[in-house]
Amino acid sequence: MVKLNEEMVKSLENEIVFLATASKDGIPNVSAMRAVKVLDAEKGIILIADNYMNKTLKNILENPNVAITTSNCKEVPYQYKGKAEYYTEGEYLKIAEEIDRSLKPDLKPKGAVVIKITEIYNLKSGENAGKLIAKD
Template sequence: MVKLSEDMVKSLENEIVFLATSSKEGIPNVAPMKAVKVLDAEKGMVLIADNFMNKTLKNILENPNVALTTANCREMPYQYKGVAEYYKEGEYLKIAEELDKALRPDFKPKGAVVIKITEIYNLKSGPDAGKLIAKDE
């Protein structure tokens, strides 16, 4: 189980998060996300509200392997890799609706992406660049 630190949680919830996906053919896509909530830091569970996902959603449905990083990667130099699931109803959609309501009351999410973080890598330049920091066993 990959555990997110308090600083990682703050960064993911307060910074622009870049979500990288790829199609089943391996064509990459990256998109900025703002409606992000850490559901469980101990289990590495992150939710992203789907407000405008097109290519991103298509890719997640074809290939659930994703990567995340924040715009503030100088201070929080981490790349998170994980597996995404998409929800159009239920508890996760309600959380996405609450998240949107707090950020922009005029938004209503189409769905919710829930990511189980399975690996964390160091993005800081230097001898440890790209080093695996944590991995789900």
């Protein structure tokens, strides 16, 4: 189980998050996301509201492997890798709706991407750059 510390949670929930995906053929895509909530820091589970996903969603449905970092990766230097699942109803969609209301009251998500983080890597330059920090 990969655990997110307080610094990681704060960064994921308050900064722009860059979500990298790849198609089933390995064509990469990266998108900036803002509607993010850590659902369970102890288990490394986060939710991203799908407001405008096109290529990102297509990729997730074809290939659930994703990578994430935040816009403040200089101060909080982590790359997160995991598996994504997509939901268009139920509890996760309700959480996505709450996230959107807090950011922009008239925004309504199409769905929710729930990511189980399975690995965390160091992004800080130096001898430990790219080093695996935690693995599920």
